[in-house]
Amino acid sequence: MNPRSVFKILTLLLTIQVCIITVSCKSRSAGDDLLVLTEVPVAMRQTVHHSGIHSRYLPEARISSVKPGKQDSHRILTGDFYSACWPDISYNGKFMLFAAQEQKDQPWQIYEMNLKSHKYRKVISVNDNCTDPAYLPGDRLVFSKLTLNDTVKSAHCLYTCNLDGSGLRQITFSPCDNYATTVLKDGRILTVNTQLLPDHGNSILMTMRPDGTKADMFYMNKENGSIPNNPRETDDGRIIFIEYGEADSHAGQVVSISYNQPLHSRIELTQGTPVCYSVTPVGSDKYLATGYKPGEERVSLYEFDPANKTAGKLVFTDPEYDIYEAVPAMPIERPKNLPSEVDLLVKSGLILCQDVNLADIETVKNNNPIVKATMIEVLGVDSTYGVVPLEADGSFQLKVLADLPFRIRSFDENGRVVNGPSAWLWLRPNERRGCVGCHEDPELVPFNRIPLAVKIPPVIIPVSVTEIKEKIVELE
């Protein structure tokens, strides 16, 4: 064989290899990655809650993995646990955080598993139930923990910690349950938030920075007060989740909102009888949904076709288990690692409101409110923190003890309530936060004018505290 022939054969082989790699890359879609499933025995179906905080503690649940289209590749990953659920995959696709209960009467804790070796370790070891872990940039994680204290009474607050469990920090401080947390590409946490006190309130999607600052409503279904669950961000700038109506005891509707304009972009991707338990975007244009298919009794995993609003090809089913959720074990882009303004040596935060009397377009149409607020009351969980007069332009500036939940309501000069109380707020140590108005249209930005309240020192809240001696922090 002469050298030219050898060269030709080598070139041919190389070309074939390149073609194979190219074809395999092209045909490989995101959905071909390993899927990690949360499964619950069919026998437990009637005892499972599907919305609210109770939906986060699934009895006798297990986490398994399967390769799409290969039923026999199904493998149980959490056989050592009484119950395990809600896996979150690391950004490199190699690890998984999950919540699990070793024994039935033991608290739920957070674990991390190597998806290759299946070795796992306990990340959090506390006496209270923990659930819904999600990876944060910077080798940290966020999770929900049942918190019992005088401030929040009994609520699932969010906490963050390092992946080795150190550096544990509480980041939400209101009497609200926070669960089903995910992390947006912009670096903020997106969580389902349900007010517990003084009344059980609506469930909303709330965002905050990983240090617990700038907590704000992201989405709320004002029309029917339905409950969102398991939100996920898609690659094309949407948030997709399951929404449960009050009457929906089992499944819910798949709903999508735009990241850019979450309050005015709601699209129902399913209609009619609710059939879905969860929906997960896979790559840029594919969705997996768990739920019933019409005529089927099993809760299985399907490809979801948002255009036709139907479950498509069956991906996986198990005769003895309902599939509650599926997440692909694939690398994803790391969200932004937001810097923190929190300084734990500082004891307070500042909040500035530009004009309490500014609300929405209706106030403008009605030639501004007939009754104008002249003062606000800052309410705590059990008591009032004080009444503060407003400046002539409707502005106020408060220096509030950090990590203290409070609500604000406004009064007119005759002491009649004009607006409020607001949703629960809190300020992290050294947080500075601004509002445009009171119960204002959340799409409003401030007018470019100096609020009178910044020309005088802030009012300390609670007003019973006369002075807060603390470290001076210079931001700029």
Place this chain on the structure above:
Amino acid sequence: MNTVLKKTAIATGIIGLIVLFIQFCYKPYIKWSRAHVDYITAVEDHPLNCLSCHLYTQRTGLIAKLINADYYSPFNMAISADGKSLFIVAEEAGMLMIADTEKGKVIKKIKVGDQPHSVILDKAEKYAFVSNQWSDNVSVIDLAEMAVTNTLKTGNGPAGLALSSDEKKIYVVNSYASDISVISLESGKEIKRLSAGNNPSGIRMSADKSRLYVTSRRALLAPYGEPVVSELTVINDEDRIITKREHVESAYMIENVAFTPEGDLAIMPLIRPKNLVPSIQVDRGFIMTNGIGIIEQKPGGRIIQLLLDEPNEYFADPFGVAITPDGKKAFVSHSGVDRISVVNIDSLRKIINEHSTEELEFYSNHLGVSRRFVEKRIKTGANPKGIVVSPDGKRLYVAEHLQDRIAVISTETLETINTIDLGGPRRVTVARQGRRVLNNADGTFQTQFTCYTCHPDGHEDGLVYNMASKDMGRNLANTQSLRDIGDTPPYKWNGKNHTIYKQDGLRFSTVLTRNEPFNYSDLDALVAYIVTGIPYPPNLVYNPTGELNAMQLRGKYFFERTHDSYGNEIPEKNRCITCHPPPYFTHLQMEDVGSLIESDDSMLFDTPHLNNIYASPPYLHHGLALTLEEIWTIYSKNDNHGVVDDLTKIELNELIEYLRSLSGPEYYRDDNKKLQARIIKRKNSKK
């Protein structure tokens, strides 16, 4: 010979090995370099990369030439009536480029002046006119000869251009002088000078050819706390007089304007800053918002402003605007986010007609209103600036300023269908990458603003911000220029940042952009660009030849004097020259010049550089001195900002005239032959 070469190679190799050994293995050196890099960068994990500081920040010499490249940087454009020729101003190359739109390639490059800004064509397309912002003239190009055949002298910083309706005169917007030259095309002489708003830029003839609108980039000077107002100057074309000075409230950086073919509306991109609100967060539009102004073209017509931003995504630095011939769509380029917003003009009309002025005022601060009139956002290459629609309305051309490319977008499918490569360098140099970083809003939470937003052209935006230091409402900060600041540490008014690395690193992201800090590669690039790539424009108004006039010379005497008018010796620390020595006119030290005001914490201030100080009002750290005079007539007490109390009014004016003559630092270095040559060239051309 071979032996010599061999020995040299061996010696070089040995030296190289020693250097590598020291750099990577010699622990004391590694320890020292770690400490050095930590000091410079103010962090402890910046890679030990000597090149980022010691190579990429080289400004002159062979190395600087090797590591940098000459880009074209397309800026504004014009298109021929048949749509076949696209005229592209190449800002960095000082050229007019002519591209064949059918072939999709550049067919001619014509050298014009320094930093060309805009190009227009006459109706017969015999001539193209190019404004040269750093040469104070307009190049007249004969399109038959494809050559510059005449040069028209203008005011300072010519930018936007427009021909009068009879095409006998050309209007030239002098952006630095804040006025408008009216030049006769017959005589080539300036026949009139009209005053404009602050830092005017764009100019456009109305659809009925009766009047011209001139937009302003900077707001009118006003004390902090007064509303931000920019001027829209209206010129009557027939009489060439200013008929109105419209106030555009709460807005600035109005670069351009366009009229609908029906003539019912004019649309201008603008930024609505929030400098009067404490900068406590970026969320919910607390720093900047970006939108358009719509000017109703009817008696009593209103100026309505609507945001192009959305609640969780902002579209920073709107620049160009173009309207399709059918009047259905307007396009706005966002140079900070590499996007084009497609605006449905009928939807705009509907919004305007449906709502009262009060309601529209409310909507001017509403992030949700854009969903009612923005049809699409089209992705572009880096830093889209000027845009033009082809005469048949089918194509939109976008000057991708920092991509050296023109994007061709179908106005029907709203997709990019082609690009015209200008033939610039393929490689992206470190400084070029830095320029892209400075001009891009990716570094800011939800892309609300860029470095460029507050530092347009690497300068400053003329606004004072309340950075909410310690408590809200305290410690105002007058934005400072980025021009040639590499050698003038420390940074910030309080001088707390000793390097640009520290200034633009973690601190910057924590208190300002509220986003993930720049990665170190981008930070290195940004520093390299700031150090090497932002020169001062020539001071052609007050110091065109490099020689001081008599008044300035007298002012120089007062600046450098050692004794006051009564013969008393001025203490050295109270002489102007002590704290403001050339070439940067700063001694780089912290000083107290009695400028503290009630809202300031007690502190010293970094002595600012004075190069091109005439172009940086307002003055002092709080920006309350609106003119150089006010520094002494209002804000200096007891001669603690230099000794001036003994000066007569005329003498103070002379001192100020000298300050106005101060140019870039290169003017004060003896070894700058290139500059000397430039000055001589200018002197000769003046003769």
